Amino acid sequence: MIRAVPQEPAAAPAPAPAPPAEGRRSGRRRDRRGSGVRERRRLETHDRIVDAAAELFAERGFDAVSVVEIAQRAGVVEKTVFNHFPVKEGLVLSADPPMRAALLHAVATRPAGESVAAAAGTFVVRAMTMLGAPEAAEGVAAMARVVRGSRTLQAREREILGEITAALAAQIRAETGADDGAVEPELTASAVTALYGRLLELARDRALAGVTGPALADELRTAGRRGLSLLQFGLAGYAKRR
Structure with missing residues (x-):
């Protein structure tokens, strides 16, 4: 069984939109x-x-x-x-971010029995947690100020995220042999990149607020694990009306 909460990674590549x-x-x-x-x-x-x-x-x-x-x-x-x-x-923003290749590689090389959501989600959480490294603090905050101060960059960042989503969906579709009408590849890819985007914005929010180092890493890891649990086990039990 795939665990909802991954073990703390020893190392992971930092994502491109905010490298140290x-x-x-x-x-x-x-x-x-x-x-x-x-x-x-x-x-x-x-x-x-x-x-x-x-x-x-x-x-x-x-x-x-x-x-x-x-x-x-x-x-x-x-x-x-x-x-x-x-x-x-x-x-400011790479047209072909290393994040895309690393994410696709993590999915392509996952072990037998592991889902795309588990492999991709675990990669995203590990990568984003690296933004809590002390040497990354200045870069994350600087990137946040520049991107959030420009509608042009915000639009381009959304485009890049959409391109990563499309690339992941295409890989899932090719691997599973899903037909053109199947919604699962796009839904899965969109959920993964939504987790990435949300963790990136959380990292920027907290870095601008002065939260860095282990404290930031812990916040990103905790939020990421909650998101990963939803990716792996679905939304059926989330936010039920009482």
Whole structure:
């Protein structure tokens, strides 16, 4: 039987919409080792653009900053910014977040007898709990301020969540052989990504309120486990009228 409450994970990948800022920087430095001169310069330019954008967005908000201003702050021309980021929103939200590939992988590699809801939901809870890591606090709060201050980014984030939902539903449909009229793949995928979206917003709410570290991780884990229980065992017993 699948447990409604998973064991505490030893480690899990952090989701893309709110990665720890320091983790992103160290990752880029690792990528440079062994690279050629041209590639190192490209990565350095990429970093300058990202850092310049982050500074400007924090100062004035996403919608009030132009790509020209980002280029000037980074010491490059506008075309260079677009070479690295075809759309401005890409400076904040990845068009192909690692979250999508990791979620699909968790579902595809789940053990025999485990449901899609259990595998995907457990992955989401573990990943979101990682936002309680001390080094993630600044990144979560900064992302919350930037995204919530921009209707453009909020709309793009909803689009990305919809794309993840569609990708998961397609994988479920392919695995189960469900026909085109079956509603189960989309319902399951939508429930999983709804849990992800709600935990992300909870993390942002609490980070902005100054809750970080183990306290935030505990809140996310507790809320996530309640959501996971509903995913696994359904809504039949939830909110019955008395």
